[in-house]
Amino acid sequence: xxxxxxxxxxxxxxxxxxxxxxxxxxxxxxxxxxxxxxxxxxxxxxxxxxxxxxxxxxxxxxxxxxxxxxxxxxxxxxxxxxxxxxxxxxxxxxxxxxxxxxxxxxxxxxxxxxxxxxxxxxxxxxxxxxxxxxxxxxxxxxxxxxxxxxxxxxxxxxxxxxxxxxxxxxxxxxxxxxxxxxxxxxxxxxxxxxxxxxxxxxxxxxxxxxxxxxxxxxxxxxxxxxxxxxxxxxxxxxxxxxxxxxxxxxxxxxxxxxxxxxx
Amino acid sequence: xxxxxxxxxxxxxxxxxxxxxxxxxxxxxxxxxxxxxxxxxxxxxxxxxxxxxxxxxxxxxxxxxxxxxxxxxxxxxxxxxxxxxxxxxxxxxxxxxxxxxxxxxxxxxxxxxxxxxxxxxxxxxxxxxxxxxxxxxxxxxxxxxxxxxxxxxxxxxxxxxxxxxxxxxxxxxxxxxxxxxxxxxxxxxxxxxxxxxxxxxxxxxxxxxxxxxxxxxxxxxxxxxxxxxxxxxxxxxxxxxxxxxxxxxxxxxxxxxx
Numbered sequence: 001x002x003x004x005x006x007x008x009x010x011x012x013x014x015x016x017x018x019x020x021x022x023x024x025x026x027x028x029x030x031x032x033x034x035x036x037x038x039x040x041x042x043x044x045x046x047x048x049x050x051x052x053x054x055x056x057x058x059x060x061x062x063x064x065x066x067x068x069x070x071x072x073x074x075x076x077x078x079x080x081x082x083x084x085x086x087x088x089x090x091x092x093x094x095x096x097x098x099x100x101x102x103x104x105x106x107x108x109x110x111x112x113x114x115x116x117x118x119x120x121x122x123x124x125x126x127x128x129x130x131x132x133x134x135x136x137x138x139x140x141x142x143x144x145x146x147x148x149x150x151x152x153x154x155x156x157x158x159x160x161x162x163x164x165x166x167x168x169x170x171x172x173x174x175x176x177x178x179x180x181x182x183x184x185x186x187x188x189x190x191x192x193x194x195x196x197x198x199x200x201x202x203x204x205x206x207x208x209x210x211x212x213x214x215x216x217x218x219x220x221x222x223x224x225x226x227x228x229x230x231x232x233x234x235x236x237x238x239x240x241x242x243x244x245x246x247x248x249x250x251x252x253x254x255x256x257x258x259x260x261x262x263x
Numbered sequence: 264x265x266x267x268x269x270x271x272x273x274x275x276x277x278x279x280x281x282x283x284x285x286x287x288x289x290x291x292x293x294x295x296x297x298x299x300x301x302x303x304x305x306x307x308x309x310x311x312x313x314x315x316x317x318x319x320x321x322x323x324x325x326x327x328x329x330x331x332x333x334x335x336x337x338x339x340x341x342x343x344x345x346x347x348x349x350x351x352x353x354x355x356x357x358x359x360x361x362x363x364x365x366x367x368x369x370x371x372x373x374x375x376x377x378x379x380x381x382x383x384x385x386x387x388x389x390x391x392x393x394x395x396x397x398x399x400x401x402x403x404x405x406x407x408x409x410x411x412x413x414x415x416x417x418x419x420x421x422x423x424x425x426x427x428x429x430x431x432x433x434x435x436x437x438x439x440x441x442x443x444x445x446x447x448x449x450x451x452x453x454x455x456x457x458x459x460x461x462x463x464x465x466x467x468x469x470x471x472x473x474x475x476x477x478x479x480x481x482x483x484x485x486x487x488x489x490x491x492x493x494x495x496x497x498x499x500x501x502x503x504x505x506x507x508x509x510x511x512x513x514x515x516x517x518x519x520x521x
Contacts, residue, residue: 033519041430041432042432043432045430090359093360096518097515111361117357117359118360118361122288123288131281134276135277135357135361135363137273139272
């Protein structure tokens with residue numbers, strides 16, 4: 001692969017403020033090394049090494065993708081399965097480090113990537129709310145203050161001290177969502193999170209996200225399989241296809257183009 | 264944005280939450296609960312001293328106390344490194360989704376086992392009372408020993424956790440190493456039983472140094488020499504530095520392998 005000439009570097013929050021940016025993705029490339037990832041034991045490692053299969057099969061999940069998200073923007077990300085949407089979100093969330101390029105973030109992030117990570121099903125909802133809050137980076141005093149709010153939103157008051165293994169999946173999703181959105185984040189990342197739970201819960205989640213956007217000027221990155229949902233929630237959108245940025249524009253333009261491609 | 268720096272307040276709360284989680288889970292649904300942390304070393308000591316007092320009859324004064332001091336300290340190391348080793352792959356779902364300081368996971372296991380060790384000290388006190396071994400002011404060196412142990416165990420846990428992410432073989436291997444190490448450390452037998460050259464090699468066994476330190480302050484009423492303190496500190500510090508370096512070098516790649 002040829003080297004990028006304008007070396008991408010992360011921006012400081014001051015520069016971001018001047019440009020009024022929340023997220024700046026600068027020529028991000030993500031390469032996965034497929035061969036070496038499947039090796040989980042020394043034996044496999046040596047076999048692969050002897051066969052010279054090591055470090056060979058590369059998979060480019062994202063290829064020099066660049067885009068900017070301004071503060072208060074509600075951005076949808078569309079694309080077919082396996083096109084690199086989730087990888088993009090993980091890079092923005094700071095979970096994955098890009099192979100090349102840089103991703104700069106201005107503000108605190110609430111990742112709603114697969115709800116309920118970090119719940120321990122043996123513990124009660126009360127204990128899990130504190131544990132999950134801690135893992136998401138909240139202070140204890142903050143959880144204390146907002147505990148009632150979380151419980152009310154999740155509608156689990158009667159079951160607070162029951163182990164969560166006895167909860168339905170919808171109840172678990174409700175608790176997870178309410179813990180994750182109790183803070184007012186500068187940037188909210190939503191990845192298929194709303195596909196769990198019943199209709200009423202989905203409506204409630206959309207309402208809460210709408211509230212964050214309107215009242216608190218939260219920047220949102222939104223990924224969903226339902227293109228209708230993207231159109232309903234977002235103002236702008238990008239379309240990622242096979243690791244390339246196909247299109248970047250208003251949600252109507254992008255969704256129209258995406259639809260016509262599918263047909 | 265400064266999330267990359269260690270945030271003591273945030274990580275402190277994460278650590279205490281995880282420790283209390285582990286603690287609750289460990290004793291959930293057991294009738295005697297936390298009492299097991301005291302009963303377990305006591306029962307182990309009774310079994311082991313019943314077996315080994317036939318072999319080493321009269322060699323060691325207060326043999327059960329000699330034994331329990333060694334086994335509790337060694338078990339602290341074994342449990343902490345074992346827990347630390349598994350901590351990263353067990354938190355895979357979290358690491359993949361939340362930006363978090365990954366070092367909290369191995370560190371938490373060490374702290375959790377430290378808490379268990381401190382509780383099991385009650386068992387040691389019971390044995391001391393039983394054999395009427397009066398503590399001397401040397402026992403005040405205990406916190407120092409714990410600092411050395413925490414450094415040593417954390418360093419090992421970080422190395423093991425890193426290796427385990429890339430090669431799961433480490434899990435199977437470490438079980439064997441721990442067993443071998445148990446016998447290679449004079450926990451059940453007096454060091455004088457060993458041949459000359461083994462005694463010389465033993466000086467390089469960190470666990471021998473720590474166990475001896477523990478026995479000096481709790482059983483033999485000796486003040487650990489400055490030299491011994493330096494050796495114990497150096498072994499802990501070197502392990503910790505290597506552990507942190509190894510862990511930091513590869514932690515960005517963890518997400519691809521867990």
